[in-house]
Amino acid sequence: MILISRTKDIAKLRGLSLDDVALKAxxxxxxxxxxxxxxxxxxxxxxVADVLHVSTDYLLGRTDEMNATSSDKKVTDILDDETILAFDGMEIAEEDKEKLREYARFIIEQRQRGNK
Known part of the structure; x- marks a missing residue:
């Protein structure tokens, strides 16, 4: 059965026994x-899927992707000058984009200093 074999395989990959996985779950x-x-x-x-950091669909054999991702969401770096920033469907003015980038840099710097 795919469910048991995948669960065993992923548990082994994570360095866990099935007993360990069950108890953690x-x-x-x-x-x-x-x-x-x-x-x-x-x-x-x-x-169990949460403990193993995989999707339930993976354990059930419905997909071969361990962690399915939504195709709707994209990750874009706000600090990338080539990124087109928009709000409510309208492009943001260049001077406002730079203000947003400055604020993003400030937040990153604060986190690096440990001031969340």
């Missing part, structure tokens, strides 16, 4: 071994 030590005979409750599957 708040389940009884041997509960994951029963998944070969009985399907787990969705909340238990989610807890």
């Amino acid at each position: 708040g389940l009884s030590a041997k509960s994951i071994y029963n998944w070969g005979r009985n399907s787990p409750k969705s909340e238990n599957l989610q807890k």
Whole structure:
């Protein structure tokens, strides 16, 4: 069964036994071994996926991506001068972009100094 084999493989990759994973997920030590005979409750599957830092779809064999990402979201560096900054669908004026970049630099500097 894909669920058990993937759970074992990822646990091993993380340096954990199935008992360790179950206990960290708040389940009884041997509960994951029963998944070969009985399907787990969705909340238990989610807890185990969280412990292993993978998606439930990965454990179930629905995807080969351990951590599915949303294609809707993009990561863009605000400090990149080539990034087009916009608000409410309208491009931000260049002088305002520079003010935002200055503020971003200030925040980064504060975090580096430990002043969150």
